[in-house]
Amino acid sequence: MTVVPASEASWDDLRTVFGERGDAARCQCQWFKILGRDWASAPVEVRADRLREQTGCDDPGADRTSGLVAYLGGEPVGWCAVEPRSEYPRLRQARIPWAGRDEDRSDPGVWAVTCFVTRVGFRRRGVSRALARAAVDFARDRGARAVEGYPMIVEPGRDISWGELFVGSRSVFADAGFTEVTRPTPRRAVMRIDFAS
Template sequence: MVVDDKTANAAHLDDITVKPAHAFDDMATMLGPKNPSSSVCWCLSWRLPSTENRTLLGADRADKVRELCARDHAPGVLAYLGDDVVGWAGIAPRTELHPIEHSRRIPHVDGLPVWSLWCMRVRPGYRKRGITAALIEGAVDYARDQGAPAVEGYPVDNRGERVDQTMAFVGTRAMFERAGFSWVADTRSVSGGIPRIVMRRMLR
């Protein structure tokens, strides 16, 4: 789950490395179920059309992620402390994320071909150690390397209100502001009952 990394015991960012998510086994550590036949999100729910997402079950969902990891264009980034994978962030062109690209609740601000940072997860036992900040920066760096003109996030504007950890994967406004993002639009989307906003960081 996402954490708001403002604690004094955060790891030094130089100790955290962020890499394109091509290692399927590490993706499975971050996103997969203990039972391989179980149907879990695998961070596909915000990527696939709803019909495909509903019909893709069990191990087929893992196979879809394996396919995404094998592409030249990674499905996101993974954070590591030493050899241990400790975090995941989904970053991709918005046009690849069917539910966001076609959302009636999250607006297109303009015609810029933005990339979307839509999901972040930190492993239990590694939270409040600066992982989320490193994930955001690593995701932005990856998007820049791939030619993205800007990165958007869709965090909750919680104004200090507690965010339910089960819905915290979208991040918070303060978290994105610390990473150099600015508000660009409101949305009609909510997460855990809290309004979400569009935040953007220009890369060119």
């Protein structure tokens, strides 16, 4: 498995990962980017245009991108959104990340891993784990002081719909070296890595 910044991937490859149906195809990784009424009024085509602009796909020289694309045997198989936490307006207003914590919500030095998409037919092959590990290096290499995520707690024998797992599972983050800092609800954790200065 290889993971590259989305700017080094083609837009067609990212489209293949997101697919034509389901939550990822409808959302276009814009849930944390678009607030309130604007979310409901933004058609899928507009969301896709926003994602294309944010990722800089097909532009390896782009000075920024909003995520990573995973390949398995040359096939595009996964996506992970990772960028400064301040780039996610909805995240700044959400309850989960901030319960029990008092810190600057607009601090660009703290990055967030907000979303995973694994292409249909490639699930349960370690795609999310590879993306989470790569997200740590990606954030650190671009000057992040810390990176965090807000995963689901997956309990053996209890089903969680695929749609809910777009934030990742606790075990995916733990395997990438994240440590739990809070558990704001029985089903959600805040996981974080602070980088040495």
